[in-house]
Structure formats: C-alpha cells, structure tokens
Amino acid sequence: MSHNDNTLNFEEINKQFIHWFCSNGGTISPKISFKDYSSENAGRGVVSVDDIEPFEVLFNIPHSIVLSEKTSSLKDLISSSEFEMLSKINSWFPLILCMMYESQKENSLWKPYFDILPREFDTPMFWNEDDLSELEGTGVIDKIGKADAEKQFNDHFLPIIQSNSSIFDSNIHNLELFHCMGSLVMANAFQDKIRNKNIEENQDKNEEDEEDEENEDEEDEKEEITMMPMADMLNHKTGFNNARLFRDKGLLEMAAIKKIKKGEQIYNTYGELCSADLLRKYGFVDENNMYDIVELNGQFVVDTLSIDEDTKNKKIEMLLEEDILDDIFVLDTTCEIPPELIITAKVMRMDKAQFKKLQKSEKFPEPKMNLDIKQSLIQLFEKRLAMYKTSIKVKG
Numbered sequence: 436m437s438h439n440d441n442t443l444n445f446e447e448i449n450k451q452f453i454h455w456f457c458s459n460g461g462t463i464s465p466k467i468s469f470k471d472y473s474s475e476n477a478g479r480g481v482v483s484v485d486d487i488e489p490f491e492v493l494f495n496i497p498h499s500i501v502l503s504e505k506t507s508s509l510k511d512l513i514s515s516s517e518f519e520m521l522s523k524i525n526s527w528f529p530l531i532l533c534m535m536y537e538s539q540k541e542n543s544l545w546k547p548y549f550d551i552l553p554r555e556f557d558t559p560m561f562w563n564e565d566d567l568s569e570l571e572g573t574g575v576i577d578k579i580g581k582a583d584a585e586k587q588f589n590d591h592f593l594p595i596i597q598s599n600s601s602i603f604d605s606n607i608h609n610l611e612l613f614h615c616m617g618s619l620v621m622a623n624a625f626q627d628k629i630r631n632k633n634i635e636e637n638q639d640k641n642e643e644d645e646e647d648e649e650n651e652d653e654e655d656e657k658e659e660i661t662m663m664p665m666a667d668m669l670n671h672k673t674g675f676n677n678a679r680l681f682r683d684k685g686l687l688e689m690a691a692i693k694k695i696k697k698g699e700q701i702y703n704t705y706g707e708l709c710s711a712d713l714l715r716k717y718g719f720v721d722e723n724n725m726y727d728i729v730e731l732n733g734q735f736v737v738d739t740l741s742i743d744e745d746t747k748n749k750k751i752e753m754l755l756e757e758d759i760l761d762d763i764f765v766l767d768t769t770c771e772i773p774p775e776l777i778i779t780a781k782v783m784r785m786d787k788a789q790f791k792k793l794q795k796s797e798k799f800p801e802p803k804m805n806l807d808i809k810q811s812l813i814q815l816f817e818k819r820l821a822m823y824k825t826s827i828k829v830k831g
C-alpha cells in the first residue's frame with residue numbers, strides 16, 4: 436500500500452495527525468509510537484516504545500471524530516431518502532459516500548485523518564490480469580467483484596452525485612474515488628467489534644463463556660459501521676493479537692490484552708480470517724494462518740466421486756435433502772475430514788444395489804473411513820490441488 440504523502444513525509448503526516456487527534460480530545464499513551472513497516476509491505480503500524488502491561492490503555496478515541504454517516508456533515512446536505520436507499524442496497528454504502536465527500540472537502544474535520552490513510556492498495560481488486568492468474572484455484576478471483584462494484588457505483592452513487600451538483604463534482608467524486616474509499620472501508624472500518632473491557636478484565640473465563648459474552652454484547656450494541664481514527668493504524672498478524680478496542684464507560688479505548696515488550700509491534704485483530712479473506716479485504720496473507728481453509732465445491736466433489744451415472748442425481752437429491760451435501764465443503768487446519776464429506780463419498784461410491792438399499796432404509800452410512808473412501812478422497816484432494824496454478828514449492 437502507498438500513502439498520500441507526495442508533499443508531506445512520514446513523520447510530518449504522523450505529527451499532524453497526532454496533533455489533530457489530541458486537540459479533538461483523543462489521548463495517546465507515551466508508550467506507543469507510529470512506525471514505518473513499509474519494508475515489510477505493511478505500511479504504517481504502531482510499536483511499543485516501553486514495556487506495556489495487560490489492559491493498559493494505549494489510546495482513547497473521542498466519539499466526535501469517529502467518522503460515520505451520523506457524524507459526517509453530508510447527512511445535512513443530501514436527503515435522508517437518498518441515504519436510506521443506499522443503506523438498503525448495502526449497509527456499507529452510506530459510509531462510502533460520506534468518505535467520498537469528506538475526503539475531498541477543503542475544510543473537513545477529518546482532513547488530517549485522510550492525509551494519513553493510504554490511497555493505493557494491494558488488494559486483488561487492483562491487480563492486473565497477469566497477477567490475478569496467480570490466484571487460480573484459490574477461489575479469490577470469483578469473490579473480488581470489481582465489475583459488480585462498478586455497476587453499483589453507476590446505478591446508485593452516480594445518480595446521487597449528479598443530482599447534488601452543489602455538493603459533488605462527478606469529475607472528482609468518480610469511480611476511482613469510489614474504489615479508493617470502498618477499499619478503505621473494507622480494510623479499516625469497524626463493524627460491531629467493540630466489547631466491554633470490565634467483563635474481560637474481571638474474569639478468568641474459558642472460551643465458551645467468552646462466546647456467550649460476545650453474543651450478549653452484540654445484542655446490546657446496534658450494529659454500526661464506522662471509521663475510527665487511530666484504531667485503524669494497527670496492523671494484524673494471525674495469532675499475535677496483543678491489543679483490542681473496548682468501550683469503557685462511553686469511551687472508546689484501545690488497550691493491551693497481554694504484556695507487550697518494548698519494541699514489539701502492536702496488533703489489533705481483524706478477525707479469524709482465512710488467507711483468501713485476508714488477501715481480498717486487506718491485501719496480505721500470513722504465512723502461518725491457523726484459520727486457513729480449503730474450499731471444495733460440492734458439485735466438484737460429487738462429480739469426482741460418482742461411480743454410477745444412472746443413480747448420481749438421485750443420490751445428490753437425497754444428500755441435499757439431509758443437509759449432508761452443501762455448496763462448499765471446508766477443510767481447515769485441524770486436517771479432520773468433515774463427516775459430511777465422508778458420508779457423501781460413501782453414498783456417491785455406492786453401486787446400484789447398495790444405493791437401492793439406502794433408498795429403502797433411508798439410513799445413511801456412518802462417517803467412518805475405509806480403504807476405498809480413503810483412496811477416493813486422496814484422489815479428490817489431488818485433483819483439487821491440481822487446480823492451483825502454483826505451489827509453495829514452486830514459489831520457493
């Protein structure tokens with residue numbers, strides 16, 4: 436990613452941003468600082484300049500500088516029906532329109548914030564055909580949605596831009612700016628990720644409790660999509676999350692969730708994301724990602740495993756009815772074969788007589804491996820592997 440720093444250098448942009456942040460009521464711990472991680476292709480990040488204890492506050496964000504459709508001055512300039520229409524199509528669209536407006540407004544409250552945000556991105560949305568072909572087999576290409584984004588801009592944003600010519604200029608508020616602000620929202624926006632720090636601090640809980648509390652918090656919070664200056668300066672590294680955004684007595688605060696030694700990078704978490712989602716939304720992948728997955732298309736699975744054309748469709752019908760066969764089977768890093776995949780393999784590899792028996796009894800086979808299923812699944816995985824254009828070995 437590259438930043439909008441043709442006139443100002445890294446340090447100067449940081450200084451102006453911090454000045455803006457603090458003069459608007461934000462506070463920043465003297466134990467943290469910005470650091471240029473561009474040599475690691477990670478842009479700007481936050482580093483500890485002193486040892487930090489768990490739950491120490493790293494910074495507070497005043498609500499007044501959180502950018503959303505509620506705080507942007509655009510809400511007073513265009514009709515609420517235009518916002519509502521955008522919101523119905525996609526809940527992220529009103530914020531994207533606000534950002535298109537605020538980023539180009541001469542005296543916007545958020546000017547120093549936009550100055551520190553990147554303007555170029557490494558996400559596949561901006562890759563050329565040659566580079567995209569490297570993603571063959573990953574399933575990412577189908578999810579980029581560049582053509583769809585362009586259609587959404589032309590169908591829904593352009594009419595608002597053109598009918599509000601005193602606010603927007605279609606030469607400036609154009610498709611390129613839409614892609615840029617859309618990418619920023621995708622990579623930087625916060626969506627209902629805030630939790631109550633007191634709950635976390637006061638108990639020694641197991642994973643199950645944690646999930647329950649998350650659900651309770653989600654019920655309390657109204658889902659809102661916002662840009663949080665400073666909170667989005669933190670990078671992510673799967674398995675290394677050491678800070679988190681909390682709402683504490685009405686304050687938004689980023690706090691350490693474990694001990695952070697001087698010199699360590701401070702990481703927020705963007706979620707438990709597989710490589711495909713990290714790449715699509717953020718433009719990077721982590722080498723060791725415990726949340727990585729491989730998707731096996733359901734149609735590909737049944738086509739590969741089927742041994743009898745006459746009964747194939749009936750088998751598929753039965754498997755779908757029982758929710759055993761799905762659009763996608765997911766293999767994760769536990770390396771456990773999903774039971775549904777084993778049952779699907781067993782059914783697809785039944786001969787006519789065996790399938791007749793199944794139809795009569797309606798009793799599906801147990802998801803237990805046998806030699807035949809093992810061999811056919813190995814063949815299936817080899818075929819799936821062959822769909823990738825490159826391998827880790829080839830790339831060295």
Ligand SMILES: C[S@@+](CC[C@H](N)C(=O)[O-])C[C@H]1O[C@@H](n2cnc3c(N)ncnc32)[C@H](O)[C@@H]1O
Pocket residue numbers: 436475476477478479480551552553557622623667668669670671672716717718719
């Ligand atoms: C919320 S922003 C974090 C701040 C960002 N580094 C910056 O310079 O503004 C998210 C973006 O940071 C970059 N990023 C975050 N973690 C990264 C990592 N581990 N490796 C490479 N890039 C990373 C990606 O470009 C991602 O889209």
